[in-house]
Amino acid sequence: DAGVTQSPTHLIKTRGQQVTLRCSPKSGHDTVSWYQQALGQGPQFIFQYYEEEERQRGNFPDRFSGHQFPNYSSELNVNALLLGDSALYLCASSSTSGTWNEQFFGPGTRLTVL
């Protein structure tokens, strides 16, 4: 049973560029959430997708956008990259069926903006 997968593992971009990160949820999961983790801090919620719609959004600018596909996989897009966008980006998946809404995390994509 594959867990949550993310690609790429590492990415280096320059200021002003755009980036797309990808996530495949755990088998049987239908909900995907994205988090940003800066060095030395806890993860911060960016947004959550369910039924191909953004269900909840954290305090992130519109430069951060996402998409969920019919197979439940998801993309995170960041436009006009800033130095401060350098962070570990984590994807989490969960299931709306059943009573448990436990979230499981992927290994993350480490983004460096130069």
Next chain:
Amino acid sequence: GIQVEQSPPDLILQEGANSTLRCNFSDSVNNLQWFHQNPWGQLINLFYIPSGTKQNGRLSATTVATERYSLLYISSSQTTDSGVYFCAVEGANDYKLSFGAGTTVTVRA
């Protein structure tokens, strides 16, 4: 939004020692999870525990939802227990997890 405070921020243990990590939260929660983040950044699920007590090997956790806190116990610590431990909660009107700042545990041989 819901506030999550973890204590202590840092913990240094000798191998074989026991320890308790605490998580306080400011409002009612639907979900509380404890994670261990390894040096490569992977968040490993330890417990899903919105209330009650659970045990898994040398680790156990207790959440007292009415008093808005959770405790993670590590017994007979090993060097592989080193890393950052996060508590994360989902508020009653939320879908997101709100994380604490973490407790950095260092276990020395």
